[in-house]
Amino acid sequence: MLNPEDLGKLARALDMTREDEIGCDECFEQLDRFVETELADLDAAVAMPLVQDHLEKCGDCREEYEALLRALRAEQGSTSVSLIWARLRRLFGAD
């Protein structure tokens, strides 16, 4: 049941295995704070190491984390653009 190419995958997974891993539910609970920490340019991996660890090991959660980050970055981007426009409009007395 173990193909040669599985061996490396398994050995790496075992190398990373630790006693105190969290599950998907706990990761999900903390994901919004994790992502906001990251968006604030703080080190989320250091602040929440168990979430970071889970994201490295769980493809499902990692996929959702990356999607959430992209969505929020886009939102943040459009917010700051609209704030700049608002400021410019005020500056030029258009409002």
Next chain:
Amino acid sequence: MKQRSNEEWLVALRGPERDKAIRDLRAVIVRGLKVNFAGRVRGLDETAEDFAQDALIKVLNNLDSFRGESRFTTWVQRIAVRVAYTELRRKRWRDVSIQEVLERHEKSGRESDALRDRTSSPERETARKMMVETLQSFIAEELTERQREAMVAVMFEGMPLEEAARRMDTNRNALYKLLHDARKKLKKRIEAEGLSPGEVLEAIGEE
């Protein structure tokens, strides 16, 4: 759309401004999903609208569980992403049974045996073979049938945890724990034999 604080969102969604707030929230969700689906999901607009509707219902049913630990819209987007990706995975893997995945794995093993990499040295090949056999026996002795199945499907064949869980009548969180237990058991066994996962990697030339 005007910016709202968390409190303003909650008040708006529960008060007379509800319809307007729901429209705004739907727009936030749709934008977030479109950013992710662009170029990757066919029928982008409809799909994003459909998922946004499902997510919105979930959000409105769970408003009381928002604890204010993040921005409200972050919490909403998190739920929307979960709803959307659960559905995308379900669609992508719809026609694949776990049996098929296990058989595919079995078959790919036989083929890769035949096409063995001839560039690596005979010593390396022998070491690799011994490691495969050793770990194989640990797996057989330490893991349950269920743990073995989950390991092959998720770790080796790349089936999403969520999809494997659905087929195994459990949920994603429980399946992660089951695999975590399996990894811990194998690691302990390797260490009990005086080895470490790092040494296994070294032996097969993948440190």
